[in-house]
Amino acid sequence: MRSEDMQVDTGSRLVTDVTDAAERFVRDAGDGLLNVFVPHATAGAALMEMGSGSESDLADALGTLLPRDDRYTHRHGSRGHGADHLLPVFVSPSLTIPVREGRLQLGTWQRVVLVDPNRDNAHRTVRLSFVEG
């Protein structure tokens, strides 16, 4: 299995597009499955359209689903950080994508993204693994 740990600077972004790096990783890889794995307890991986406003829509939806207030038992860091610890249960940190002839078999508008609501840490790892099939 070919694998690589990619460093991602998320800055203050909730959603960071990592599609280009994933595409580079599988180029020349043939056919198989790419696993995109986020080895953090407060972030997830997803497929979504970028650049049309869904990033801020997602921030609003998460604010309703997992409000950043004092309700959480798990409490440290910034206010509402307990919400970040629940995010990976709903937005899994593991995502598997089919690859053919070295290309991700994504739909036209699908982008591979890191979803990271945690503002206490702007540096994240995304672990790419390719299993040939």
Added chain:
Amino acid sequence: MRSEDMQVDTGSRLVTDVTDAAERFVRDAGDGLLNVFVPHATAGAALMEMGSGSESDLADALGTLLPRDDRYTHRHGSRGHGADHLLPVFVSPSLTIPVREGRLQLGTWQRVVLVDPNRDNAHRTVRLSFVEG
């Protein structure tokens, strides 16, 4: 890797059962993992029980989680379509299922379904990929 693009007519259904087609795809395939991938930005894949009312319960739950109103920045097509663009973040378009001796290793009540809240497009693709193990 064996793969196939399956065309699915979702009509006006939120939930479409694709289990039988997935079973046919893996028959004679031996042991391995089946990846069910929906190459669309407004649909997801899931495992759930069908035929006992959970389909309409899911419609209601999504209506609360992602209301179909004018709150979205991403706005085109039908009213509330911005909600559809968030669906794949919470209901991933990628699902992996173990296969043994050409049979999906599902639980008794689990069905493989396409979750498609988008009423603007009744024709969808489901991409099946099998990696032998």
Added chain:
Amino acid sequence: MRSEDMQVDTGSRLVTDVTDAAERFVRDAGDGLLNVFVPHATAGAALMEMGSGSESDLADALGTLLPRDDRYTHRHGSRGHGADHLLPVFVSPSLTIPVREGRLQLGTWQRVVLVDPNRDNAHRTVRLSFVEG
């Protein structure tokens, strides 16, 4: 593909840690992908931090997302059991984890857990499958 059905006693717990059993399963397995699959229609699999309060925070969040009341069409067993039937749509029963040299490539705080809101059945199966890569 090597696979094993593991029996888990969930008692009255919403979240049950199965990391140690998953680690034992992949020990000596080399490199590849581990698929953790829950063959039940009312449970899911997830990665989350354990022991810092997120278990009860998750119970509260699910109580808001999927209230245990009489709103469900799918109705049998305990009150609100219809909610359990929606859980796997939001917390997928399938999870894929990269493995290198027989070790799960998890982040420091990530634990592999079974999420089971169903109090009517304390005995669950978790299906482990390893595909070498």
